[in-house]
Amino acid sequence: MTAPLTTEPLFTFGPVSISAPVVVTWALMAFLLAGSVLATRRLSLKPSTLQAALEMVVETIDGQIRDIMQAEPGPYRAFIGTLFIYILLANWSSLMPGVEPPTAHLETDAALALLVFLAVILFGIRANGPLGYLKSFAAPTVLMIPLNLVETITRSLSLVVRLFGNVMSGVFVIGIVLSLAGLFVPIPLMALDLLTGAVQAYIFAVLAAVFIAGTISEGRPHAAENLQTSERKTP
Amino acid sequence: MTIDWWTLGFQTVNVLILIWLLGRFFFKPLSRMIAERKEAAADMLAEAEAAHRNAEEALEGIAATRAGFAEEREALLRKARGEAETLRQEMLEAAKAEAEKRLAAAETEIAHKAGAERAALQAEAARLAVEIAQRLLARLHGAKAMEVFLDDLLKAVAALPSAERRTIAANGAHFTAVSSAPLDQQEQTRCRDRLAEILGRQPAIEFQSDPSLIAGLELKGEHLTVENSWRADLETIRRELGHERNP
Numbered sequence A: 001m002t003a004p005l006t007t008e009p010l011f012t013f014g015p016v017s018i019s020a021p022v023v024v025t026w027a028l029m030a031f032l033l034a035g036s037v038l039a040t041r042r043l044s045l046k047p048s049t050l051q052a053a054l055e056m057v058v059e060t061i062d063g064q065i066r067d068i069m070q071a072e073p074g075p076y077r078a079f080i081g082t083l084f085i086y087i088l089l090a091n092w093s094s095l096m097p098g099v100e101p102p103t104a105h106l107e108t109d110a111a112l113a114l115l116v117f118l119a120v121i122l123f124g125i126r127a128n129g130p131l132g133y134l135k136s137f138a139a140p141t142v143l144m145i146p147l148n149l150v151e152t153i154t155r156s157l158s159l160v161v162r163l164f165g166n167v168m169s170g171v172f173v174i175g176i177v178l179s180l181a182g183l184f185v186p187i188p189l190m191a192l193d194l195l196t197g198a199v200q201a202y203i204f205a206v207l208a209a210v211f212i213a214g215t216i217s218e219g220r221p222h223a224a225e226n227l228q229t230s231e232r233k234t235p
Numbered sequence B: 001m002t003i004d005w006w007t008l009g010f011q012t013v014n015v016l017i018l019i020w021l022l023g024r025f026f027f028k029p030l031s032r033m034i035a036e037r038k039e040a041a042a043d044m045l046a047e048a049e050a051a052h053r054n055a056e057e058a059l060e061g062i063a064a065t066r067a068g069f070a071e072e073r074e075a076l077l078r079k080a081r082g083e084a085e086t087l088r089q090e091m092l093e094a095a096k097a098e099a100e101k102r103l104a105a106a107e108t109e110i111a112h113k114a115g116a117e118r119a120a121l122q123a124e125a126a127r128l129a130v131e132i133a134q135r136l137l138a139r140l141h142g143a144k145a146m147e148v149f150l151d152d153l154l155k156a157v158a159a160l161p162s163a164e165r166r167t168i169a170a171n172g173a174h175f176t177a178v179s180s181a182p183l184d185q186q187e188q189t190r191c192r193d194r195l196a197e198i199l200g201r202q203p204a205i206e207f208q209s210d211p212s213l214i215a216g217l218e219l220k221g222e223h224l225t226v227e228n229s230w231r232a233d234l235e236t237i238r239r240e241l242g243h244e245r246n247p
Helices: A020-040 A049-069 A073-097 A104-140 A142-180 A185-216 A221-233 B006-137 B143-158 B162-168 B185-199 B228-245
Strands: A009-013 A016-019 B176-180 B204-209 B217-220
Touching: A009 B006, A016 A020, A016 A142, A020 A073, A020 A104, A020 B006, A049 A185, A049 B006, A073 A142, A073 A185, A073 B006, A104 A185, A104 B006, A104 B143, A142 A185, A185 B228, A221 B176, B006 B228, B143 B162, B143 B185, B143 B217, B162 B185, B185 B204, B204 B217
Parallel strands: B176 B204
Antiparallel strands: A009 A016, B176 B217
16 A cells, blocks of 8 residues: 555656556546546437436536525536536545545645636636736735635635545545455445545535635625635535 | 645646536536526427417407307397397288288178079079979969959959059950960950950950960050969069069
Protein backbone atom coordinates (compact mmCIF):
# COMPACT_ATOMS: atom_id res chain seq x y z
CA MET A 1 0.00 0.00 0.00
CA THR A 2 1.34 3.38 -0.97
CA ALA A 3 1.36 6.40 1.28
CA PRO A 4 -1.87 8.28 0.95
CA LEU A 5 -0.29 11.69 0.71
CA THR A 6 2.01 10.86 -2.19
CA THR A 7 1.17 10.32 -5.84
CA GLU A 8 3.41 7.95 -7.67
CA PRO A 9 3.61 8.20 -11.49
CA LEU A 10 2.55 5.15 -13.42
CA PHE A 11 4.61 6.06 -16.43
CA THR A 12 6.25 9.12 -17.94
CA PHE A 13 6.51 10.76 -21.35
CA GLY A 14 9.72 12.62 -21.06
CA PRO A 15 9.20 15.18 -18.31
CA VAL A 16 5.47 14.44 -18.21
CA SER A 17 4.51 11.94 -15.56
CA ILE A 18 1.14 10.19 -15.73
CA SER A 19 -0.21 9.08 -12.37
CA ALA A 20 -2.92 6.59 -11.49
CA PRO A 21 -5.58 9.23 -10.66
CA VAL A 22 -5.16 10.66 -14.15
CA VAL A 23 -5.57 7.26 -15.76
CA VAL A 24 -8.59 6.43 -13.63
CA THR A 25 -10.04 9.80 -14.52
CA TRP A 26 -9.49 9.10 -18.17
CA ALA A 27 -11.24 5.77 -17.76
CA LEU A 28 -14.15 7.47 -16.00
CA MET A 29 -14.28 10.09 -18.73
CA ALA A 30 -14.38 7.38 -21.38
CA PHE A 31 -17.08 5.53 -19.46
CA LEU A 32 -19.19 8.65 -18.96
CA LEU A 33 -18.76 9.76 -22.56
CA ALA A 34 -19.68 6.36 -23.95
CA GLY A 35 -22.58 6.04 -21.55
CA SER A 36 -23.84 9.52 -22.39
CA VAL A 37 -23.65 8.96 -26.13
CA LEU A 38 -25.36 5.58 -25.89
CA ALA A 39 -28.03 6.81 -23.48
CA THR A 40 -28.91 9.97 -25.36
CA ARG A 41 -28.79 8.79 -28.98
CA ARG A 42 -32.45 7.73 -29.05
CA LEU A 43 -34.27 10.24 -26.92
CA SER A 44 -37.98 10.66 -27.48
CA LEU A 45 -40.93 12.45 -25.95
CA LYS A 46 -42.15 9.07 -24.71
CA PRO A 47 -39.14 8.12 -22.56
CA SER A 48 -37.80 4.65 -21.94
CA THR A 49 -36.98 3.54 -18.42
CA LEU A 50 -33.33 4.52 -18.80
CA GLN A 51 -34.23 7.89 -20.32
CA ALA A 52 -36.74 8.54 -17.56
CA ALA A 53 -34.11 7.72 -14.93
CA LEU A 54 -31.52 9.99 -16.55
CA GLU A 55 -34.08 12.77 -16.92
CA MET A 56 -34.90 12.38 -13.26
CA VAL A 57 -31.21 12.83 -12.44
CA VAL A 58 -31.03 15.96 -14.56
CA GLU A 59 -34.24 17.36 -13.12
CA THR A 60 -33.03 16.64 -9.59
CA ILE A 61 -29.82 18.51 -10.28
CA ASP A 62 -31.82 21.35 -11.84
CA GLY A 63 -34.08 21.44 -8.82
CA GLN A 64 -31.15 21.60 -6.42
CA ILE A 65 -29.53 24.40 -8.44
CA ARG A 66 -32.82 26.28 -8.63
CA ASP A 67 -33.39 25.94 -4.89
CA ILE A 68 -29.86 26.88 -3.91
CA MET A 69 -29.05 29.58 -6.43
CA GLN A 70 -32.52 31.06 -6.93
CA ALA A 71 -31.73 31.14 -10.64
CA GLU A 72 -32.41 29.18 -13.76
CA PRO A 73 -30.11 26.14 -13.81
CA GLY A 74 -29.17 26.32 -17.50
CA PRO A 75 -25.77 28.07 -17.25
CA TYR A 76 -24.68 26.09 -14.19
CA ARG A 77 -26.12 22.66 -14.91
CA ALA A 78 -23.10 21.25 -16.74
CA PHE A 79 -20.58 22.47 -14.17
CA ILE A 80 -22.43 21.53 -10.99
CA GLY A 81 -23.80 18.31 -12.46
CA THR A 82 -20.42 17.18 -13.78
CA LEU A 83 -18.79 17.86 -10.44
CA PHE A 84 -21.39 15.74 -8.68
CA ILE A 85 -21.32 12.85 -11.17
CA TYR A 86 -17.53 12.77 -11.47
CA ILE A 87 -16.88 12.92 -7.74
CA LEU A 88 -19.56 10.29 -7.11
CA LEU A 89 -18.11 7.89 -9.66
CA ALA A 90 -14.57 8.67 -8.56
CA ASN A 91 -15.46 7.91 -4.94
CA TRP A 92 -17.28 4.72 -5.90
CA SER A 93 -14.46 3.56 -8.16
CA SER A 94 -12.86 2.13 -5.04
CA LEU A 95 -15.25 -0.79 -5.45
CA MET A 96 -13.24 -1.87 -8.47
CA PRO A 97 -10.44 -4.17 -7.31
CA GLY A 98 -7.06 -2.49 -7.53
CA VAL A 99 -8.49 0.92 -8.29
CA GLU A 100 -7.86 3.79 -5.97
CA PRO A 101 -10.28 6.70 -6.14
CA PRO A 102 -8.80 9.78 -7.80
CA THR A 103 -10.42 11.89 -5.13
CA ALA A 104 -8.31 10.11 -2.54
CA HIS A 105 -5.39 12.06 -3.94
CA LEU A 106 -4.86 15.68 -3.10
CA GLU A 107 -4.14 16.75 -6.67
CA THR A 108 -7.60 15.73 -7.91
CA ASP A 109 -9.36 17.47 -5.05
CA ALA A 110 -7.20 20.51 -5.55
CA ALA A 111 -8.01 20.51 -9.25
CA LEU A 112 -11.72 20.36 -8.46
CA ALA A 113 -11.43 23.14 -5.89
CA LEU A 114 -9.39 25.19 -8.35
CA LEU A 115 -12.14 24.81 -10.93
CA VAL A 116 -14.74 25.90 -8.37
CA PHE A 117 -12.54 28.88 -7.46
CA LEU A 118 -12.25 29.88 -11.13
CA ALA A 119 -15.94 29.23 -11.76
CA VAL A 120 -16.91 31.52 -8.91
CA ILE A 121 -14.82 34.29 -10.42
CA LEU A 122 -16.09 33.62 -13.94
CA PHE A 123 -19.75 33.46 -13.04
CA GLY A 124 -19.39 36.44 -10.72
CA ILE A 125 -17.88 38.58 -13.46
CA ARG A 126 -20.46 37.39 -15.97
CA ALA A 127 -23.32 38.19 -13.61
CA ASN A 128 -22.10 41.50 -12.14
CA GLY A 129 -19.30 42.62 -14.42
CA PRO A 130 -15.64 42.90 -13.36
CA LEU A 131 -16.21 45.97 -11.24
CA GLY A 132 -19.30 44.55 -9.68
CA TYR A 133 -17.45 41.37 -8.86
CA LEU A 134 -14.63 43.31 -7.20
CA LYS A 135 -17.14 45.42 -5.31
CA SER A 136 -18.60 42.22 -3.86
CA PHE A 137 -15.44 41.92 -1.75
CA ALA A 138 -16.28 45.24 -0.09
CA ALA A 139 -19.66 44.01 1.07
CA PRO A 140 -21.08 44.81 3.49
CA THR A 141 -18.27 47.32 4.31
CA VAL A 142 -14.83 48.09 3.02
CA LEU A 143 -13.40 46.74 6.22
CA MET A 144 -14.55 43.29 5.15
CA ILE A 145 -12.26 43.19 2.09
CA PRO A 146 -9.40 41.30 3.84
CA LEU A 147 -11.77 38.85 5.41
CA ASN A 148 -13.62 38.27 2.14
CA LEU A 149 -10.34 37.69 0.32
CA VAL A 150 -9.23 35.22 2.96
CA GLU A 151 -12.64 33.57 2.87
CA THR A 152 -12.39 33.11 -0.88
CA ILE A 153 -9.15 31.23 -0.44
CA THR A 154 -10.05 29.32 2.67
CA ARG A 155 -13.37 28.06 1.47
CA SER A 156 -11.65 26.58 -1.57
CA LEU A 157 -9.10 25.01 0.70
CA SER A 158 -11.91 23.68 2.86
CA LEU A 159 -13.39 21.99 -0.19
CA VAL A 160 -10.06 20.30 -0.85
CA VAL A 161 -9.49 19.20 2.70
CA ARG A 162 -13.06 18.01 3.26
CA LEU A 163 -13.19 15.84 0.18
CA PHE A 164 -9.65 14.60 0.46
CA GLY A 165 -9.92 13.83 4.15
CA ASN A 166 -13.17 11.89 3.88
CA VAL A 167 -12.25 9.83 0.83
CA MET A 168 -8.63 9.24 1.75
CA SER A 169 -9.55 8.23 5.26
CA GLY A 170 -12.09 5.75 4.00
CA VAL A 171 -9.61 4.19 1.62
CA PHE A 172 -6.96 4.18 4.32
CA VAL A 173 -9.20 2.54 6.92
CA ILE A 174 -10.36 -0.11 4.49
CA GLY A 175 -6.77 -0.82 3.54
CA ILE A 176 -5.73 -1.19 7.17
CA VAL A 177 -8.68 -3.42 8.03
CA LEU A 178 -8.12 -5.50 4.94
CA SER A 179 -4.51 -6.01 5.87
CA LEU A 180 -5.39 -7.00 9.43
CA ALA A 181 -8.61 -9.03 9.02
CA GLY A 182 -10.14 -11.44 6.55
CA LEU A 183 -11.38 -10.85 3.06
CA PHE A 184 -15.01 -10.05 3.95
CA VAL A 185 -14.43 -8.01 7.09
CA PRO A 186 -14.07 -4.63 5.32
CA ILE A 187 -17.40 -5.03 3.45
CA PRO A 188 -19.42 -3.03 6.00
CA LEU A 189 -16.79 -0.36 5.90
CA MET A 190 -16.93 -0.37 2.09
CA ALA A 191 -20.70 0.08 2.24
CA LEU A 192 -20.18 2.96 4.62
CA ASP A 193 -17.57 4.29 2.24
CA LEU A 194 -20.15 4.24 -0.56
CA LEU A 195 -22.48 6.36 1.54
CA THR A 196 -19.65 8.68 2.48
CA GLY A 197 -18.67 9.02 -1.15
CA ALA A 198 -22.20 9.93 -2.20
CA VAL A 199 -22.59 12.41 0.62
CA GLN A 200 -19.25 14.03 -0.14
CA ALA A 201 -20.11 14.32 -3.82
CA TYR A 202 -23.39 15.95 -2.92
CA ILE A 203 -21.70 18.30 -0.43
CA PHE A 204 -19.01 19.32 -2.87
CA ALA A 205 -21.55 20.07 -5.60
CA VAL A 206 -23.86 21.92 -3.26
CA LEU A 207 -21.05 24.00 -1.85
CA ALA A 208 -19.87 24.86 -5.33
CA ALA A 209 -23.41 25.99 -6.13
CA VAL A 210 -23.55 27.98 -2.92
CA PHE A 211 -20.28 29.74 -3.65
CA ILE A 212 -21.34 30.60 -7.19
CA ALA A 213 -24.74 31.72 -5.96
CA GLY A 214 -23.11 33.92 -3.35
CA THR A 215 -21.19 35.67 -6.08
CA ILE A 216 -23.98 36.11 -8.61
CA SER A 217 -26.53 37.10 -6.01
CA GLU A 218 -24.86 40.37 -5.04
CA GLY A 219 -27.61 43.00 -4.91
CA ARG A 220 -30.17 40.32 -4.13
CA PRO A 221 -30.40 40.45 -0.32
CA HIS A 222 -32.94 37.69 0.07
CA ALA A 223 -30.95 35.28 -2.03
CA ALA A 224 -27.79 36.13 -0.08
CA GLU A 225 -29.52 35.40 3.20
CA ASN A 226 -30.75 32.12 1.85
CA LEU A 227 -27.30 31.23 0.67
CA GLN A 228 -25.71 32.01 4.06
CA THR A 229 -28.32 29.88 5.74
CA SER A 230 -27.59 27.00 3.40
CA GLU A 231 -23.85 27.24 4.03
CA ARG A 232 -24.29 27.22 7.82
CA LYS A 233 -26.22 24.00 7.57
CA THR A 234 -23.50 22.33 5.50
CA PRO A 235 -21.33 19.85 7.54
CA MET B 1 3.53 15.83 1.59
CA THR B 2 4.20 16.77 -2.03
CA ILE B 3 2.02 17.98 -4.84
CA ASP B 4 2.37 16.36 -8.23
CA TRP B 5 1.77 19.38 -10.41
CA TRP B 6 1.46 17.26 -13.52
CA THR B 7 -1.36 15.36 -11.94
CA LEU B 8 -2.96 18.57 -10.75
CA GLY B 9 -2.77 20.02 -14.24
CA PHE B 10 -4.02 16.87 -15.92
CA GLN B 11 -6.90 16.52 -13.52
CA THR B 12 -7.88 20.14 -13.99
CA VAL B 13 -7.89 19.75 -17.74
CA ASN B 14 -9.58 16.39 -17.47
CA VAL B 15 -12.43 17.75 -15.39
CA LEU B 16 -12.78 20.74 -17.69
CA ILE B 17 -13.00 18.40 -20.67
CA LEU B 18 -15.44 16.19 -18.79
CA ILE B 19 -17.58 19.22 -18.00
CA TRP B 20 -17.70 20.05 -21.70
CA LEU B 21 -18.31 16.43 -22.72
CA LEU B 22 -21.13 15.83 -20.27
CA GLY B 23 -22.60 19.21 -21.03
CA ARG B 24 -22.50 18.43 -24.74
CA PHE B 25 -23.52 14.77 -24.74
CA PHE B 26 -25.47 14.30 -21.52
CA PHE B 27 -27.02 17.39 -19.97
CA LYS B 28 -27.81 19.29 -23.15
CA PRO B 29 -29.75 16.52 -24.96
CA LEU B 30 -31.62 15.51 -21.83
CA SER B 31 -32.45 19.05 -20.80
CA ARG B 32 -33.55 19.83 -24.36
CA MET B 33 -35.76 16.75 -24.34
CA ILE B 34 -37.21 17.77 -20.97
CA ALA B 35 -37.86 21.25 -22.31
CA GLU B 36 -39.47 19.84 -25.46
CA ARG B 37 -41.67 17.59 -23.36
CA LYS B 38 -42.68 20.50 -21.16
CA GLU B 39 -43.35 22.57 -24.24
CA ALA B 40 -45.34 19.74 -25.79
CA ALA B 41 -47.26 19.31 -22.56
CA ALA B 42 -47.87 23.03 -22.40
CA ASP B 43 -49.03 23.00 -26.02
CA MET B 44 -51.29 20.06 -25.31
CA LEU B 45 -52.66 21.82 -22.26
CA ALA B 46 -53.16 24.98 -24.28
CA GLU B 47 -54.84 22.98 -27.03
CA ALA B 48 -56.95 21.19 -24.48
CA GLU B 49 -57.82 24.52 -22.88
CA ALA B 50 -58.65 25.97 -26.27
CA ALA B 51 -60.69 22.89 -27.13
CA HIS B 52 -62.41 23.13 -23.77
CA ARG B 53 -63.10 26.81 -24.36
CA ASN B 54 -64.37 26.09 -27.85
CA ALA B 55 -66.53 23.31 -26.52
CA GLU B 56 -67.95 25.63 -23.88
CA GLU B 57 -68.61 28.28 -26.51
CA ALA B 58 -70.19 25.65 -28.72
CA LEU B 59 -72.33 24.52 -25.80
CA GLU B 60 -73.37 28.09 -25.13
CA GLY B 61 -74.16 28.48 -28.81
CA ILE B 62 -76.13 25.27 -28.79
CA ALA B 63 -77.98 26.37 -25.68
CA ALA B 64 -78.77 29.72 -27.28
CA THR B 65 -79.83 27.99 -30.48
CA ARG B 66 -81.99 25.61 -28.47
CA ALA B 67 -83.58 28.51 -26.67
CA GLY B 68 -84.18 30.16 -30.03
CA PHE B 69 -85.59 26.92 -31.34
CA ALA B 70 -87.94 26.70 -28.38
CA GLU B 71 -89.14 30.27 -28.86
CA GLU B 72 -89.46 29.79 -32.58
CA ARG B 73 -91.25 26.50 -31.97
CA GLU B 74 -93.68 28.18 -29.60
CA ALA B 75 -94.27 30.99 -32.09
CA LEU B 76 -94.77 28.51 -34.92
CA LEU B 77 -97.12 26.45 -32.78
CA ARG B 78 -99.11 29.54 -31.85
CA LYS B 79 -99.25 30.60 -35.48
CA ALA B 80 -100.16 27.08 -36.61
CA ARG B 81 -102.85 26.83 -33.94
CA GLY B 82 -104.28 30.16 -35.03
CA GLU B 83 -104.19 29.21 -38.68
CA ALA B 84 -105.67 25.81 -37.92
CA GLU B 85 -108.43 27.41 -35.87
CA THR B 86 -109.17 29.90 -38.64
CA LEU B 87 -109.09 27.15 -41.23
CA ARG B 88 -111.31 24.99 -39.06
CA GLN B 89 -113.82 27.81 -38.69
CA GLU B 90 -113.75 28.48 -42.42
CA MET B 91 -114.14 24.78 -43.18
CA LEU B 92 -116.94 24.49 -40.68
CA GLU B 93 -118.72 27.48 -42.14
CA ALA B 94 -118.16 26.22 -45.66
CA ALA B 95 -119.31 22.76 -44.69
CA LYS B 96 -122.30 24.20 -42.93
CA ALA B 97 -123.17 26.36 -45.92
CA GLU B 98 -122.63 23.44 -48.26
CA ALA B 99 -124.72 21.20 -46.06
CA GLU B 100 -127.50 23.77 -45.90
CA LYS B 101 -127.29 24.24 -49.65
CA ARG B 102 -127.37 20.52 -50.26
CA LEU B 103 -130.14 20.10 -47.71
CA ALA B 104 -132.18 22.77 -49.42
CA ALA B 105 -131.48 21.22 -52.80
CA ALA B 106 -132.34 17.80 -51.43
CA GLU B 107 -135.52 19.12 -49.86
CA THR B 108 -136.44 20.81 -53.12
CA GLU B 109 -135.64 17.71 -55.07
CA ILE B 110 -137.50 15.58 -52.56
CA ALA B 111 -140.46 17.94 -52.78
CA HIS B 112 -140.35 17.83 -56.55
CA LYS B 113 -140.05 14.10 -56.53
CA ALA B 114 -142.77 13.78 -53.95
CA GLY B 115 -145.05 16.07 -55.99
CA ALA B 116 -144.27 14.21 -59.16
CA GLU B 117 -144.79 10.89 -57.44
CA ARG B 118 -147.97 12.14 -55.86
CA ALA B 119 -149.19 13.43 -59.22
CA ALA B 120 -148.22 10.20 -60.84
CA LEU B 121 -149.96 8.26 -58.10
CA GLN B 122 -153.04 10.45 -58.40
CA ALA B 123 -153.01 10.06 -62.16
CA GLU B 124 -152.56 6.36 -61.76
CA ALA B 125 -155.29 6.31 -59.14
CA ALA B 126 -157.58 8.28 -61.43
CA ARG B 127 -156.75 6.02 -64.31
CA LEU B 128 -157.39 3.01 -62.13
CA ALA B 129 -160.61 4.54 -60.84
CA VAL B 130 -161.80 5.25 -64.37
CA GLU B 131 -160.80 1.81 -65.44
CA ILE B 132 -162.53 0.28 -62.44
CA ALA B 133 -165.58 2.39 -63.07
CA GLN B 134 -165.55 1.49 -66.71
CA ARG B 135 -165.36 -2.15 -65.84
CA LEU B 136 -168.07 -1.91 -63.25
CA LEU B 137 -170.38 0.19 -65.38
CA ALA B 138 -169.84 -2.00 -68.35
CA ARG B 139 -172.05 -4.41 -66.51
CA LEU B 140 -174.73 -1.81 -65.75
CA HIS B 141 -175.90 -1.10 -69.31
CA GLY B 142 -179.50 -1.44 -69.38
CA ALA B 143 -182.85 0.24 -69.12
CA LYS B 144 -182.60 1.07 -65.46
CA ALA B 145 -179.28 2.78 -65.79
CA MET B 146 -180.46 4.74 -68.75
CA GLU B 147 -183.64 5.65 -66.84
CA VAL B 148 -181.51 7.08 -64.05
CA PHE B 149 -179.38 9.08 -66.45
CA LEU B 150 -182.52 10.33 -68.20
CA ASP B 151 -183.96 11.47 -64.89
CA ASP B 152 -180.77 13.29 -64.03
CA LEU B 153 -180.72 14.93 -67.45
CA LEU B 154 -184.26 16.13 -67.11
CA LYS B 155 -183.60 17.41 -63.59
CA ALA B 156 -180.67 19.44 -64.90
CA VAL B 157 -182.80 20.93 -67.63
CA ALA B 158 -185.67 21.53 -65.27
CA ALA B 159 -183.32 23.31 -62.92
CA LEU B 160 -182.75 25.95 -65.58
CA PRO B 161 -184.74 29.15 -65.24
CA SER B 162 -188.01 29.11 -67.20
CA ALA B 163 -186.89 31.97 -69.46
CA GLU B 164 -183.80 30.13 -70.38
CA ARG B 165 -185.84 26.98 -71.01
CA ARG B 166 -188.10 28.90 -73.36
CA THR B 167 -185.05 30.25 -75.20
CA ILE B 168 -183.61 26.81 -75.49
CA ALA B 169 -186.85 25.42 -76.81
CA ALA B 170 -187.43 28.18 -79.37
CA ASN B 171 -188.64 27.31 -82.81
CA GLY B 172 -186.30 25.26 -84.82
CA ALA B 173 -184.29 24.18 -81.80
CA HIS B 174 -182.35 21.07 -82.59
CA PHE B 175 -180.79 18.85 -79.98
CA THR B 176 -178.41 15.98 -80.08
CA ALA B 177 -178.73 13.27 -77.48
CA VAL B 178 -175.58 11.22 -77.04
CA SER B 179 -175.74 8.03 -75.07
CA SER B 180 -173.06 5.56 -74.13
CA ALA B 181 -174.99 2.82 -75.87
CA PRO B 182 -177.47 3.12 -78.67
CA LEU B 183 -181.04 3.71 -77.41
CA ASP B 184 -183.84 1.64 -78.72
CA GLN B 185 -186.96 3.23 -80.14
CA GLN B 186 -188.88 3.05 -76.93
CA GLU B 187 -186.18 4.75 -74.94
CA GLN B 188 -185.84 7.45 -77.58
CA THR B 189 -189.59 8.10 -77.44
CA ARG B 190 -189.68 8.30 -73.68
CA CYS B 191 -186.69 10.66 -73.69
CA ARG B 192 -188.33 12.88 -76.31
CA ASP B 193 -191.66 12.88 -74.45
CA ARG B 194 -190.28 13.72 -71.05
CA LEU B 195 -188.06 16.47 -72.44
CA ALA B 196 -191.09 17.92 -74.21
CA GLU B 197 -192.84 18.01 -70.86
CA ILE B 198 -190.17 20.13 -69.34
CA LEU B 199 -189.50 22.43 -72.32
CA GLY B 200 -193.14 22.83 -73.20
CA ARG B 201 -192.87 21.74 -76.83
CA GLN B 202 -191.69 18.77 -78.79
CA PRO B 203 -188.00 19.19 -79.53
CA ALA B 204 -186.13 17.85 -82.55
CA ILE B 205 -183.68 15.34 -81.17
CA GLU B 206 -181.10 13.35 -82.99
CA PHE B 207 -179.93 10.30 -81.06
CA GLN B 208 -176.26 9.25 -81.21
CA SER B 209 -174.10 6.86 -79.26
CA ASP B 210 -170.58 7.36 -77.89
CA PRO B 211 -169.02 4.52 -75.85
CA SER B 212 -166.45 6.94 -74.48
CA LEU B 213 -169.18 8.36 -72.27
CA ILE B 214 -168.82 5.15 -70.23
CA ALA B 215 -172.32 5.56 -69.01
CA GLY B 216 -174.82 8.33 -69.29
CA LEU B 217 -176.88 10.50 -71.54
CA GLU B 218 -175.82 13.97 -72.69
CA LEU B 219 -177.80 16.62 -74.40
CA LYS B 220 -176.27 19.24 -76.71
CA GLY B 221 -178.10 22.07 -78.37
CA GLU B 222 -177.48 25.45 -79.85
CA HIS B 223 -177.75 27.11 -76.49
CA LEU B 224 -177.51 24.15 -74.19
CA THR B 225 -175.03 21.49 -73.26
CA VAL B 226 -175.83 19.08 -70.47
CA GLU B 227 -173.00 16.76 -69.62
CA ASN B 228 -174.64 13.89 -67.88
CA SER B 229 -172.25 11.02 -68.16
CA TRP B 230 -169.66 9.28 -66.08
CA ARG B 231 -166.99 10.47 -68.45
CA ALA B 232 -167.90 14.03 -67.63
CA ASP B 233 -168.12 13.24 -63.93
CA LEU B 234 -164.76 11.49 -63.93
CA GLU B 235 -163.27 14.32 -65.90
CA THR B 236 -164.60 16.73 -63.32
CA ILE B 237 -163.09 14.63 -60.52
CA ARG B 238 -159.82 14.40 -62.38
CA ARG B 239 -159.70 18.17 -62.78
CA GLU B 240 -160.51 18.65 -59.14
CA LEU B 241 -157.68 16.25 -58.19
CA GLY B 242 -155.42 18.22 -60.50
CA HIS B 243 -156.42 21.41 -58.73
CA GLU B 244 -155.61 19.87 -55.40
CA ARG B 245 -152.21 18.73 -56.71
CA ASN B 246 -151.41 22.22 -58.02
CA PRO B 247 -153.06 24.58 -55.60
